[in-house]
Amino acid sequence: MNTTRLPATISEEERRLLWQLSRGRRSPQKVVLRARIVLCFAEGMRKAAIARELRTSRPTVDLWLSRYAEFGLEGILRDAPRPGGRKPLPADKEAEVLEWTLQKKPAGQTHWSSRTLGKALGVGSTTVLNVWHKHGLKPYRTRTFKLSGAPQFVEKVRDVVGLYLSPPEKALVLSVEEKSQIQALDRTQPGLPMKRGRCGTCPMTTSDTARRRCLPL
Secondary structure, eight states: OOOOOOOSOOOHHHHHHHHHHHHOTTSOHHHHHHHHHHHHHHTTOOHHHHHHHHTOOHHHHHHHHHHHHHHTHHHHHSOOOOOOOOOOOOHHHHHHHHHHHHHOOOTTOSSOOHHHHHHHHTSOHHHHHHHHHHHTOOTTOOOOOOOOOSTTHHHHHHHHHHHHHSOOTTEEEEOOOOOTTOOOOOOSSOOOOOBTTBOOOOOOOOOSSOOOEEEEO
């Protein structure tokens, strides 16, 4: 902030009012601080020394000295105007973020990150994240489906799905699934008896694959 210059002379009436504000029991603490800043500066103290003396920041000292120099006593009694909030994202820009997120991909990557998309569209990464959150989008989370290479896979899937969607009349549809990455196979050796230090094993007679069956009631 530029160097602040107070009026050449501060009248005795203004000094008295500033002193009352800085010592008044009913004066808000923020007004007390502002009045003391002006009084210290009027007595010839440097801004850095005022900030140390009053345990405040140099920008605060600059602000209220400038307010007093421009508006007088009224300038320290009223709060300084605050800067306005961020402008809302225009609707066309929000639509562009959605379009790029859903229909385009960055070169050599599987999906956009908030930073790469923000850089491509000239907006902040926080803006991109806010749009994603508003519309429930999570490009970093994907779902995949691994297709089997088994013969007639499509026909089998149609049969199974059709059985669930439209089961035969008076029938109960049961589903038995294999454990992930484990295929149920028949044992090639009989079970072994239990011995000292070793549990017994039982022969397993299961089908080579999990089957779905339609059992009549």
